[in-house]
Amino acid sequence: xxxxxxxxxxxxxxxxxxxxxxxxxxxxxxxxxxxxxxxxxxxxxxxxxxxxxxxxxxxxxxxxxxxxxxxxxxxxxxxxxxxxxxxxxxxxxxxxxxxxxxxxxxxxxxxxxxxxxxxxxxxxxxxxxxxxxxxxxxxxxxxxxxxxxxxxxxxxxxxxxxxxxxxxxxxxxxxxxxxxxxxxxxxxxxxxxxxxxxxxxxxxxxxxxxxxxxxxxxxxxxxxxxxxxxxxxxxxxxxxxxxxxxxxxxxxxxxxxxxxxxxxxxxxxxxxxxxxxxxxxxxxxxxxxxxxxxxxxxxxxxxxxxxxxxxxxxxxxx
Amino acid sequence: xxxxxxxxxxxxxxxxxxxxxxxxxxxxxxxxxxxxxxxxxxxxxxxxxxxxxxxxxxxxxxxxxxxxxxxxxxxxxxxxxxxxxxxxxxxxxxxxxxxxxxxxxxxxxxxxxxxxxxxxxxxxxxxxxxxxxxxxxxxxxxxxxxxxxxxxxxxxxxxxxxxxxxxxxxxxxxxxxxxxxxxxxxxxxxxxxxxxxxxxxxxxxxxxxxxxxxxxxxxxxxxxxxxxxxxxxxxxxxxxxxxxxxxxxxxxxxxxxxxxxxxxxxxxxxxxxxxxxxxxx
Numbered sequence: 001x002x003x004x005x006x007x008x009x010x011x012x013x014x015x016x017x018x019x020x021x022x023x024x025x026x027x028x029x030x031x032x033x034x035x036x037x038x039x040x041x042x043x044x045x046x047x048x049x050x051x052x053x054x055x056x057x058x059x060x061x062x063x064x065x066x067x068x069x070x071x072x073x074x075x076x077x078x079x080x081x082x083x084x085x086x087x088x089x090x091x092x093x094x095x096x097x098x099x100x101x102x103x104x105x106x107x108x109x110x111x112x113x114x115x116x117x118x119x120x121x122x123x124x125x126x127x128x129x130x131x132x133x134x135x136x137x138x139x140x141x142x143x144x145x146x147x148x149x150x151x152x153x154x155x156x157x158x159x160x161x162x163x164x165x166x167x168x169x170x171x172x173x174x175x176x177x178x179x180x181x182x183x184x185x186x187x188x189x190x191x192x193x194x195x196x197x198x199x200x201x202x203x204x205x206x207x208x209x210x211x212x213x214x215x216x217x218x219x220x221x222x223x224x225x226x227x228x229x230x231x232x233x234x235x236x237x238x239x240x241x242x243x244x245x246x247x248x249x250x251x252x253x254x255x256x257x258x259x260x261x262x263x264x265x266x267x268x269x270x271x272x273x274x275x276x277x278x279x280x281x282x283x284x285x286x287x288x289x290x291x292x293x294x295x296x297x298x299x300x301x302x303x304x305x306x307x308x309x310x311x312x313x314x315x316x317x318x
Numbered sequence: 319x320x321x322x323x324x325x326x327x328x329x330x331x332x333x334x335x336x337x338x339x340x341x342x343x344x345x346x347x348x349x350x351x352x353x354x355x356x357x358x359x360x361x362x363x364x365x366x367x368x369x370x371x372x373x374x375x376x377x378x379x380x381x382x383x384x385x386x387x388x389x390x391x392x393x394x395x396x397x398x399x400x401x402x403x404x405x406x407x408x409x410x411x412x413x414x415x416x417x418x419x420x421x422x423x424x425x426x427x428x429x430x431x432x433x434x435x436x437x438x439x440x441x442x443x444x445x446x447x448x449x450x451x452x453x454x455x456x457x458x459x460x461x462x463x464x465x466x467x468x469x470x471x472x473x474x475x476x477x478x479x480x481x482x483x484x485x486x487x488x489x490x491x492x493x494x495x496x497x498x499x500x501x502x503x504x505x506x507x508x509x510x511x512x513x514x515x516x517x518x519x520x521x522x523x524x525x526x527x528x529x530x531x532x533x534x535x536x537x538x539x540x541x542x543x544x545x546x547x548x549x550x551x552x553x554x555x556x557x558x559x560x561x562x563x564x565x566x567x568x569x570x571x572x573x574x575x576x577x578x579x580x581x582x583x584x585x586x587x588x589x590x591x592x593x594x595x596x597x598x599x
Contacts, residue, residue, distance in 0.1 A: 035423075036425065038419075038423065038503045039419040039420075039423035039425050039428075040419075040425075041503075041504075042415045042416070042418055042419035042503075042507070043415070043416060043419045043420075043431065045412060045415070046412045046413075046415060046416040046478075047431070047434075049412065049468070049471060049472030049473075050434065050435065050438060050472065050473075052453060052472065053450060053453065053468070053469060053472040053473050054438045054441055054446070054472075054473060055434075055438070056449075056453055057446040057447075057449035057450040057452075057453055058441060058446055058449070060449040060452060060453070061445075061446055061448060061449035064448070064449060071452070113342075116338075117339070117342070120335050120338070120339070121339075125335070125336075125339075129586075131339050131343060132590075133582070133586065134342075134343045134346050134347065135342065135343075135346065136590070137346070137579070137582060138346055139593075140528055140532075140578050140582055140589070141532070141575055141578060142531070142532045142534075142549065142550060142553070142574045142575065142578065143532055143534050143550065144534055144550045144551075144553045144554050144571075144574070145553060145571040145574045145575050148353070148553070148556070148567050148568070148570075148571045149349050149350060149353045149571060150349060152349075152352065152353060152356065152369070152564055152567075152568065153349045153352070157368065157369065158369050159348060159349055159352045159369045159370070161369070162368045162369040162370045163348065163370070165368075166370075192345070192346070192349075197593060200590055200593060200594055201593075201594055204590070204591075204594040224331075249442065253442050253444045253445070255444055255535060256534055256535065260534070260554060272444050272445075275445070275448065276447070276539075279447075279448045279451070280451075280539070285448060285452075288448045289448050289449060292445040292446065292447075292448050292449075295442075295445045296441060296442070296445045296446075299440065299442055299445070300440055303440050
């Protein structure tokens, strides 16, 4: 209340006579009254969309998770924590969490590769822009197209087998045939697809380091490694730690590539694939909601840990 | 480049650097090039030759014709274009209005509203679709182009951040001068703020455009109807009817990738900057 009154004079008062036909409200009693509603006129639509498509679903989801609703029928029974109990006790439901570890390992690989190339390409090299473009382009490609490209890549006698046979390694290995190999292959596709984004983020951070720092270091006789260790590493720490967090929550929310390529067969079902199947194929909206709530809580937990560990990275908005 | 290394290492290190770059480029390009080659082959060539064999006729575009016609790619590109147009326009208007309201006005509920937008960024869209589906369905929007359009418009908080960052750099004195000339808040937003936000608009259009063009999850869930395919879902449906016809599937994939490649080649710098800004927000 005090805020509105003391800030009003801070802004330039409205012109005494508002131009005709432009006032949002018919004859406001005072300029300040109009000023008070103006931000709400701008925020009405964004807020309505935000609430309708984020908060209402989250609320409903929590409510559904305590019921046995099938998503269609009018009646639903309150079942308490039963859905949550199922998720953690039925091994076939719980197993999907382990698939995330493949993608987690993949994101570690991805970040290391991206760091290496960002460092290398921050120096002046021939064809630098070409290499930068090649590394980044996969990130822009449509996921379904990537899925097909790699189905052909991994299929029997496909791209991978043909390339290997050049080197004399005639493998009859069915790359997507058993769970370990299939998950590793799919995680590899995810490295192929997402390394470019990390790389560009790291490169941007490295290039914002003033050139004088390198020059000074070189005058002092610092090696490349020392330059990386003492100049580059500290200045890209924030963006690396952000990437780590995105990688962790990303590896829990994998959907596209495994769904398109294997449909979740041979042990490649991820958490999201399972949730989607529960909800839309088996009509177990209640159970699927509980699964989604669990995932949401895990992601919130990870974000909270990150904020605790790296407090200076809070998003400054106000 | 002039680090005082022993002379031998100085010659070896750059060679190894280039070697690693070339190898990685091959890893990126070979899967794509092979699919491009496959798209130009006849079905006999695909069946008999190896994956790395070259097509007999480099101008054999039959597979593209098949993919385009039988794969309903024309209507898919049309639907995607409609969704792109509406959702990008909506995102720009909504994002810039929100940023304007938050940055240029002081009102009591400002902090809670900021928190509302902030917390929403933590909720990953994939998890809530189970319940979002029911909301969309209750509006009767299931199986209509409006479902993805509204979802893309309503859940894009990244663009609000980008606009907020940018709007702070626009001096408030401009608003005040206009206000003295009798302009109201809407005129100021429309005539002064929005035109000055152009660089931010460009960033949002690029990020949003590429994200929407590539999205599979939302059209897959909300528009299962054959006529409402987007490029992602239309391509996904190649899996059934074309079965093992890799020449057709490859042509479809290349049809989808080609526009992205063109946009990338022409707008490289904006794309790098855009994604760097968008991802770190």
